[in-house]
Amino acid sequence: GAGVSQTPSNKVTEKGKYVELRCDPISGHTALYWYRQSLGQGPEFLIYFQGTGAADDSGLPNDRFFAVRPEGSVSTLKIQRTERGDSAVYLCASSSDRGLTEAFFGQGTRLTVV
């Protein structure tokens, strides 16, 4: 695609529910990143994929968070048993290699847990 696409743009869910956030990277980009941006703060790293594998998941806050990229393209961030503290903008980025070139960001998904 022309850019990194994230869906949905906004998601409101009830505490305790399960949510999935989708990221469609730029075609051909092998590296994909998820970041979380809480209100009034800078983005924080969650997980990095190189191809289909999670090369670095050290930023995932706990085992309620999980991400997959089964075919090396689209990625899904999954959050189980959502908590109000999970409310944030979730940003996805992709780049054409390990990251030596520019990472292009999507417009994010704003998740609100009520």
Next chain:
Amino acid sequence: AQTVTQSQPEMSVQEAETVTLSCTYDTSESDYYLFWYKQPPSRQMILVIRQEAYKQQNATENRFSVNFQKAAKSFSLKISDSQLGDAAMYFCAYRSATGNMLTFGGGTRLMVKP
């Protein structure tokens, strides 16, 4: 762990004037990359300028330039001839030369007055 600090939560500049946004970082590494990203209300992070730590020459991109002081671990962004479209959040970010994730500062909100 690396940290990035932006000490100015908000800055204001008159249209056509020059403004400088500050950023300091902490690292024990000698090789790394520094970035300035712009985030408008659309939430999409847009790369403004990049600096490789091994390069002594300060990066420049049209009206945007940096003052990179490696010994002081300082990386400021200068915006010349400010335009209304420059109004946004600006984030300073660090990436290790051997790593893959970006570490962001807390951001500076830039307002441009007509």
